[in-house]
Amino acid sequence: MYQVKFFEGDYYARQLAANQAGAVAYVEHHFNSSSSTQANYAVVVVGANASQVSRNWGRWYAKAIAEQFGTDVGGDQGILVGGWNGRGDGNLKHTQMPAVLLEPLFASHPQQADLIRSASGQAILARILVESIRRFFPQGGLIAFSVGHKYKTSQPDDRGADLAGGGSEADYAELVLKKAAQLLTDEDDKPGPRKLRLMRGDQLLFETVVDEDAVLSWSPDRNLLFIPD
Amino acid sequence: MMRGRDQQRWRLPAMWRLAMLLWLAMLPGAGAAEPGRTGTTLRLFFPNQRLNPDQSDCSAVFPVERPLAQGQQATRAQRALQQLLAGPSASERAAGYHSIFSAASADLLRQVRIRGGTAYVDLADFRSRLPGSSSSCGAAEFRSQIERTLQQFKRIKRVRYAIEGDPRRFYDWMDEPCSKSNGYCGWLAGSQR
Numbered sequence: 001m002y003q004v005k006f007f008e009g010d011y012y013a014r015q016l017a018a019n020q021a022g023a024v025a026y027v028e029h030h031f032n033s034s035s036s037t038q039a040n041y042a043v044v045v046v047g048a049n050a051s052q053v054s055r056n057w058g059r060w061y062a063k064a065i066a067e068q069f070g071t072d073v074g075g076d077q078g079i080l081v082g083g084w085n086g087r088g089d090g091n092l093k094h095t096q097m098p099a100v101l102l103e104p105l106f107a108s109h110p111q112q113a114d115l116i117r118s119a120s121g122q123a124i125l126a127r128i129l130v131e132s133i134r135r136f137f138p139q140g141g142l143i144a145f146s147v148g149h150k151y152k153t154s155q156p157d158d159r160g161a162d163l164a165g166g167g168s169e170a171d172y173a174e175l176v177l178k179k180a181a182q183l184l185t186d187e188d189d190k191p192g193p194r195k196l197r198l199m200r201g202d203q204l205l206f207e208t209v210v211d212e213d214a215v216l217s218w219s220p221d222r223n224l225l226f227i228p229d
Numbered sequence: 230m231m232r233g234r235d236q237q238r239w240r241l242p243a244m245w246r247l248a249m250l251l252w253l254a255m256l257p258g259a260g261a262a263e264p265g266r267t268g269t270t271l272r273l274f275f276p277n278q279r280l281n282p283d284q285s286d287c288s289a290v291f292p293v294e295r296p297l298a299q300g301q302q303a304t305r306a307q308r309a310l311q312q313l314l315a316g317p318s319a320s321e322r323a324a325g326y327h328s329i330f331s332a333a334s335a336d337l338l339r340q341v342r343i344r345g346g347t348a349y350v351d352l353a354d355f356r357s358r359l360p361g362s363s364s365s366c367g368a369a370e371f372r373s374q375i376e377r378t379l380q381q382f383k384r385i386k387r388v389r390y391a392i393e394g395d396p397r398r399f400y401d402w403m404d405e406p407c408s409k410s411n412g413y414c415g416w417l418a419g420s421q422r
Binding site: 011030031032033034035036038039040041043045072074080083084085086087088089090091093103106107108149154155157158159160161162168169 | 276278282283284285287288327328329356357360361363364365366367368369370372401402403404405406408410411
């Protein structure tokens with residue numbers, strides 16, 4: 001149902017190639033960075049010419065990340081339209097399909113850098129990305145992946161921001177996208193009925209089907225998740 | 230009567246002279262209008278962890294005052310940028326100021342030229358030294374520090390950048406498309422001298 005292709009070269013060339021390949025969605029993965037070790041929010045850049053689908057997709061993803069990791073959402077409810085001062089707009093604005101540039105965590109934040117380096121953190125990031133794609137592109141199709149700061153013709157040595165404690169943004173963005181690609185194309189992980197999952201880290205503890213329209217409610221005082229009949 | 234007419238004839242130019250002086254004093258970049266121009270301090274703008282704790286606005290920067298070293302030939306804008314690119318001092322860091330700039334970036338400034346309200350900032354290749362400067366937050370921090378610091382000089386309205394004399398290299402690094410706002414990645418003739 002889904003095919004995934006990684007696009008390389010300069011960002012403009014990647015977008016044109018994704019257009020020519022007929023991709024239905026375009027994802028460029030980055031991590032954010034600050035000189036403050038406290039900066040702590042999830043944000044998604046969408047092009048200045050972004051469709052409403054791109055905007056909704058970006059907001060959904062940023063909110064899901066923030067809920068998962070207990071962070072804030074940045075920008076305008078999770079998205080920066082056209083990037084900050086145009087930064088990032090060129091990475092997306094030439095696409096002919098919905099496109100997002102993800103900055104889910106801060107490479108400069110020591111705890112978040114640990115998450116980015118960990119296999120479980122990468123798995124969670126990949127899973128949320130896959131859930132977002134399944135939600136916004138349920139018909140399937142070719143998904144274009146682009147690793148930010150890597151495989152650029154003009155700057156082949158670019159790897160993006162340094163992670164606090166070691167490593168480079170681009171190498172870990174690539175790992176997340178590879179895991180997401182595997183999940184998306186995995187035959188056993190095709191979209192089906194709505195499921196409720198209980199997870200510890202990337203380990204699935206419990207899974208059950210719930211009604212599409214059911215409104216789940218969480219009681220923090222009772223530690224109870226209530227599923228109506 | 231002749232004397233009165235003479236007085237009147239001379240009084241008008243005196244008023245004009247006064248008006249001219251007032252007009253000159255109000256010109257952008259005129260002495261009293263620029264902070265520190267005739268004084269002994271410069272303002273540098275850095276992010277501050279106490280004043281903007283969660284860094285929710287990465288472009289938020291706050292001023293620190295630095296003494297102006299005497300006897301230097303460099304322009305005030307150049308001196309301000311040189312100090313900015315060396316990052317906050319130990320006491321400023323203790324007060325919560327932080328920056329992507331530090332001693333490791335102190336030598337980045339190649340030149341700054343001001344033409345027609347635009348400061349053209351030419352930097353040494355910083356891309357491997359400041360790899361986080363092209364993230365959305367890092368770029369906002371990078372540019373707001375430089376731009377707010379330069380715009381304390383009222384004749385500077387906008388800032389354009391180059392790496393090793395090449396504007397396109399800077400804007401490519403920042404993932405910023407060439408557009409009207411950055412002069413389509415071009416510099417005015419003469420700004421690179």
